[in-house]
Amino acid sequence: MDNQQKLQQAFTVALGVQPDAVTDSLQYNTIPEWDSTAHMILIAELENVFDVMLDTDDIIDMSSVKQAKVILQKYDINFA
Amino acid sequence: MTIAEDYQSALNALLDEPVYGLSQSEKKTRLQSVFALLHQHHSQHCTPYHNMFRQPVSHNTPLEQLPFMAVRLFKLFALKSVPDNDVVKCLMSSGTSGQVPSRIFLDSLTSRMQSKALVKILQQFLGKQRLPMLIIDSPDVKGADGKLNARAAGIQGLAMFGRDHTYALNPDMTLNSDAISAFCQRYQDQPVLVFGFTFMVWQHFVSALKTSGITVHLPHAHLFHSGGWKKLEAQKVSNETFKQQLLAVAGISAVTNFYGMAEQVGSVFMECEQGMLHAPVTAEVLIRNPYDLSLVKTGECGLIQVLSTLPYSYPGYSILTEDRGTVHGVDDCMCGRSGTYFTVQGRLPKVEVRGCSDTSSSMGSGA
Numbered sequence: 220m221d222n223q224q225k226l227q228q229a230f231t232v233a234l235g236v237q238p239d240a241v242t243d244s245l246q247y248n249t250i251p252e253w254d255s256t257a258h259m260i261l262i263a264e265l266e267n268v269f270d271v272m273l274d275t276d277d278i279i280d281m282s283s284v285k286q287a288k289v290i291l292q293k294y295d296i297n298f299a
Numbered sequence: 300m301t302i303a304e305d306y307q308s309a310l311n312a313l314l315d316e317p318v319y320g321l322s323q324s325e326k327k328t329r330l331q332s333v334f335a336l337l338h339q340h341h342s343q344h345c346t347p348y349h350n351m352f353r354q355p356v357s358h359n360t361p362l363e364q365l366p367f368m369a370v371r372l373f374k375l376f377a378l379k380s381v382p383d384n385d386v387v388k389c390l391m392s393s394g395t396s397g398q399v400p401s402r403i404f405l406d407s408l409t410s411r412m413q414s415k416a417l418v419k420i421l422q423q424f425l426g427k428q429r430l431p432m433l434i435i436d437s438p439d440v441k442g443a444d445g446k447l448n449a450r451a452a453g454i455q456g457l458a459m460f461g462r463d464h465t466y467a468l469n470p471d472m473t474l475n476s477d478a479i480s481a482f483c484q485r486y487q488d489q490p491v492l493v494f495g496f497t498f499m500v501w502q503h504f505v506s507a508l509k510t511s512g513i514t515v516h517l518p519h520a521h522l523f524h525s526g527g528w529k530k531l532e533a534q535k536v537s538n539e540t541f542k543q544q545l546l547a548v549a550g551i552s553a554v555t556n557f558y559g560m561a562e563q564v565g566s567v568f569m570e571c572e573q574g575m576l577h578a579p580v581t582a583e584v585l586i587r588n589p590y591d592l593s594l595v596k597t598g599e600c601g602l603i604q605v606l607s608t609l610p611y612s613y614p615g616y617s618i619l620t621e622d623r624g625t626v627h628g629v630d631d632c633m634c635g636r637s638g639t640y641f642t643v644q645g646r647l648p649k650v651e652v653r654g655c656s657d658t659s660s661s662m663g664s665g666a
Contacts, residue, residue: 248387248407255388255410256441259458266462274427275418278459282411 222269222298226291229268230284233261243285269296302343303611306336307408310581310608314415318423318579319636323629326638330583332358333608334365334616341614345380348614362583363594367604367617373401373562381406381612392449392561400448403562406612413565413609416581417456420567424555425460425521431486432461433479433520435495435504437468449561450496450526456564457494457523467495472503476513483515490519493551496526500545501536508548521553525567527622529646538574558643562615566607568641571634575627578639582607586626587619589647600625600644621647 220228230241234252247253253261262278265271265287271294273281281287288298300308309332321329338356341348352366372378379386381404388410390403405413434454441451458464465482469475482491495504500522508515522545531541538556545551558576559567566582578584586601587594595601603624610616623644632640 248410255414255455259455259464263462272462273429275422275429275459276427279415279418 222291222296225268226265226284226287226298229264230261230287233257233264241284243288244283246283247281265291269294271296302336302340306333306340306611309333309336310412313580313608314412314419316580318420319577319638321580322637323639326580326583327362328358329580330362330606330608331360334362334606335360337608337611337616338365340611341380341616345378345614347376347378348380362606363585365606365617367619368614369619370401370560370562370621373403373613373615374399377402377404378615379404379613386612388447390447390449390452390561390564401562403564403615404613409609409612412611414456414459416565416579416609417567418459419581420569420579421457421460421523424523424569425492429460429462430490430492430521431463431465431482432458432492432494433465433467433482433517434458434461435467435493435500437470437472438466439470452561452564453496453525454494457492461492461494468499468503474503474507474511474513476511479513479515483517487516488519490521491517493517493520493522495522495524497524497528497541497556498526498530500524501531501534501541505541505544505548515549518550518552520549520551521555522551523555523557525557525559527646528643532645560605560618560620562618563605563607563610565609566605571632571636571640573633574642575632575634575640576642577632577634577636578641580638581609584624584626584639584641586624586641589623592619597626597628602647603641603643623647 227238227241231238234257236252247258262273266273269291277290281290313329313333335356335358354366356365385406386404387407388405390405392401436454440454465478467475467479542554545554556570557567568576568578568584570576583606585594585604587604589602600623603620603622604618605620606617608616624641625644626639626641629639630637
């Protein structure tokens with residue numbers, strides 16, 4: 220599985236949404252499934268999947284799927 | 300630019316400032332600009348607010364002349380300043396049990412800014428890293444109906460600073476000894492975060508540990524607690540006793556109290572090494588005489604008014620609480636933080652309402 224697929228799966232599992240809902244433009248707090256509670260589940264899932272430790276700034280900045288990629292790139296997780 | 304855009308850019312600029320670094324005069328100027336925008340916004344979008352506060356407010360209006368709203372109005376009315384469609388969350392706070400809860404309506408902007416402001420403040424005490432977290436509460440605290448109670452919201456706010464979140468209590472509020480022991484074993488040699496509401500920590504952790512025989516040893520833990528001392532005052536438990544006992548039963552020496560309210564989530568007043576609560580860059584505190592609501596002098600006790608730059612979706616930027624407090628000074632706390640520092644003396648005593656049976660005998664004798 221490449222990083223893009225891993226990311227999509229992490230969002231799907233953590234938020235309980237369909238895979239095709241996970242697009243770059245999907246934003247935090249714009250769908251009921253991605254609320255503040257789900258956000259913490261998502262953070263834990265991303266940490267597990269990519270084996271990284273995200274800090275509190277990352278949590279606040281992760282406002283969209285697109286932004287999640289930008290943040291993960293700081294930890295050398297690259298998306299083609 | 301629209302008011303909303305002006306507000307967001309002013310607030311973001313404020314959040315980029317050091318949390319306890321601005322001099323009071325600089326901070327006042329900055330706060331006044333934000334509050335003038337908030338006043339305009341709430342006047343235009345919240346009819347009850349507009350009807351209550353018709354006075355003009357500009358960026359020159361001193362903080363003490365801003366309108367303020369009694370906290371109980373949020374129990375009596377559904378106050379909001381954004382369209383219903385924009386509300387993403389409704390926060391419920393019961394205050395004292397048995398009363399009508401406050402309802403605080405949050406839109407995406409306010410909710411985001413609350414988290415951002417809270418993170419900025421707590422990073423001053425915890426750094427940016429997230430620590431294994433022991434929560435002194437039961438996992439059942441989360442309501443299932445989408446309406447967030449204040450306790451769950453508080454835990455959720457702090458949960459951002461944690462990882463491997465572990466609840467220390469069972470649903471019946473007894474100690475979950477398996478969970479606690481596993482947590483201690485795993486993390487006793489490294490920094491951890493412990494959070495709970497003051498009374499819960501005392502009653503269901505400190506006191507319960509004493510009688511349970513469970514050994515907790517978390518020498519590198521930092522415990523944060525909030526929620527008021529009202530119930531502990533009745534048991535004659537001081538801040539000092541609280542800290543001593545935590546050290547005795549759990550080996551926890553770093554203990555930080557903070558003051559904040561569900562009506563102004565994100566604006567928290569953290570206790571410093573000197574035992575003083577500090578206003579962060581996004582908030583201010585004023586103390587008023589409970590009888591005529593005039594400002595009292597530094598060092599005098601009165602009613603606490605809290606000002607926060609965060610409430611946009613509901614008109615709660617300036618609230619007169621039912622708590623008593625004392626401002627001790629500005630910019631000159633021994634801990635080195637700038638801004639206003641104060642202590643809280645507890646809730647305003649309730650006027651005693653005598654029951655019908657008490658009054659009936661005297662009425663009877665007079666009849």
